[in-house]
Amino acid sequence: MTAPILQTRALTRELPGLVPVTLVRDIDMVVEPGEFVAITGPSGSGKSSLLYLLGLLDTPTGGEVLVDGNATAGLSENQLADLRLARFGFVFQFHFLLPEFSARANVEIPMRRLRALGAKEIRARAHWLLDALGLADHADKLPEQMSGGQRQRVAIARALANDPGVILADEPTGNLDSKSAEVVFTMFRRLAREQNRAVVVVTHDNDLAATADRRIHLVDGRLA
Numbered sequence: 001m002t003a004p005i006l007q008t009r010a011l012t013r014e015l016p017g018l019v020p021v022t023l024v025r026d027i028d029m030v031v032e033p034g035e036f037v038a039i040t041g042p043s044g045s046g047k048s049s050l051l052y053l054l055g056l057l058d059t060p061t062g063g064e065v066l067v068d069g070n071a072t073a074g075l076s077e078n079q080l081a082d083l084r085l086a087r088f089g090f091v092f093q094f095h096f097l098l099p100e101f102s103a104r105a106n107v108e109i110p111m112r113r114l115r116a117l118g119a120k121e122i123r124a125r126a127h128w129l130l131d132a133l134g135l136a137d138h139a140d141k142l143p144e145q146m147s148g149g150q151r152q153r154v155a156i157a158r159a160l161a162n163d164p165g166v167i168l169a170d171e172p173t174g175n176l177d178s179k180s181a182e183v184v185f186t187m188f189r190r191l192a193r194e195q196n197r198a199v200v201v202v203t204h205d206n207d208l209a210a211t212a213d214r215r216i217h218l219v220d221g222r223l224a
């Protein structure tokens, strides 16, 4: 049996201080390829904190995150950055596109950083991704020239640039109207089902969460 793509064991994150704050406590979870998982819970329950830990953007104070069955605790900052670049795609509530670059360039940048493809292939893949997300006619536009829904689709294309096994999204539809939000969720569902990616999405939208394969509900930083 192959190892799960993402796994946590007793994952805990505390903020030290006079009165320590526990963001995430004792989380054991497994995410397999092809799964679309929603993380839900009340405001302040630790959803974003958990997603940051899963994406190796934050360091646990207890327990561990395993990627493809491998421990990540001993990795250096550079090793973590390489692993993130190759294995994870991130989508946030705010698109974080580089404002001075076109949609196409924003999608090409992660591929340039990974250096797995040549210039021609990078260009072709960026075109293919933008086309797949219905943005073929917008490739040369700057982020400010696009709608919120279009920008978020560019952000998804960028997240997919290096063919990640895991897509992590933090309230990706938080700034979108309900129709664009539905489009984004449909896309995530298809990435899981048709392309066998693991997709983990933080959302407070119960209707959207209900369309996921599985729900991880947090209360006060713990699995409920």
Ligand SMILES: Nc1ncnc2c1ncn2[C@@H]1O[C@H](COP(=O)(O)OP(=O)(O)OP(=O)(O)O)[C@@H](O)[C@H]1O
Pocket (backbone or CB within 6 Å): 015, 021, 022, 023, 041, 042, 043, 044, 045, 046, 047, 048, 049, 050, 204
């Ligand atoms: N750096 C920090 N310092 C102090 N408290 C923090 C810090 N980061 C997060 N918190 C607190 O930890 C708790 C968990 O935060 P987190 O953002 O993970 O929750 P969330 O479920 O994603 O919330 P929301 O739905 O409102 O985005 C919250 O009470 C938050 O205020």
